[in-house]
Amino acid sequence: MTSKRKDYLSWDEYFMSVAFLSGMRSKDPNTQVGCCIVDQENKILSMGYNGLPKGCSDDEFPWVREGEDPLETKYVYTVHSELNAILNYKGGSLDDSKIYVSLFPCNECAKAIIQSGIKEVIYGDNKYEDSTAVKASMRMFDAAGVRYHPYHWTGREIKFKI
Numbered sequence: 001m002t003s004k005r006k007d008y009l010s011w012d013e014y015f016m017s018v019a020f021l022s023g024m025r026s027k028d029p030n031t032q033v034g035c036c037i038v039d040q041e042n043k044i045l046s047m048g049y050n051g052l053p054k055g056c057s058d059d060e061f062p063w064v065r066e067g068e069d070p071l072e073t074k075y076v077y078t079v080h081s082e083l084n085a086i087l088n089y090k091g092g093s094l095d096d097s098k099i100y101v102s103l104f105p106c107n108e109c110a111k112a113i114i115q116s117g118i119k120e121v122i123y124g125d126n127k128y129e130d131s132t133a134v135k136a137s138m139r140m141f142d143a144a145g146v147r148y149h150p151y152h153w154t155g156r157e158i159k160f161k162i
């Protein structure tokens with residue numbers, strides 16, 4: 001009898017890959033963030049990436065980080081990946097779900113994560129760990145009982161042509 005494949009993706013590898021793949025849709029030239037929300041039965045509930053709100057053209061709004069006029073920077077317009085995934089979900093409750101996200105959530109996303117009932121955050125990177133936003137996120141997650149931990153990188157390379 002043929003035995004089953006041994007090198008299939010683990011659940012963690014699968015969901016973090018989906019998060020990173022979602023991030024590849026982002027038009028942000030500096031940081032592409034993707035995420036994937038999963039229920040307790042390992043079903044994907046929603047996905048998201050950082051981008052502009054509906055109706056706001058990727059070609060007309062700014063993508064720069066700095067400028068004399070804050071209205072000419074991306075920060076005031078971008079919808080964060082996690083918020084997009086939460087708002088994209090049309091199925092009811094996200095209670096007790098978990099979110100795989102390529103970058104540790106900012107404080108605004110942390111608020112949305114907590115309020116939507118997500119209970120666990122698995123993050124790929126935390127490059128802004130010294131920022132006020134991330135410190136505030138951790139403080140809120142701790143208070144609200146939302147667990148967070150880094151993704152355990154397995155070193156597996158996933159390669160395919162599309």
Ligand SMILES: O=c1ccn([C@H]2C[C@H](O)[C@@H](COP(=O)(O)O)O2)c(=O)[nH]1
Nearest residue numbers: 028030031033050080081105106109
């Ligand atoms: O929780 C978060 C935090 C940030 N993002 C997005 C917002 C921006 O598009 C980029 C960050 O850009 P930098 O040039 O690295 O400042 O990441 C997000 O989606 N979720």
Ligand SMILES: [Zn+2]
Nearest residue numbers: 080106108109
């Ligand atoms: Zn955010």
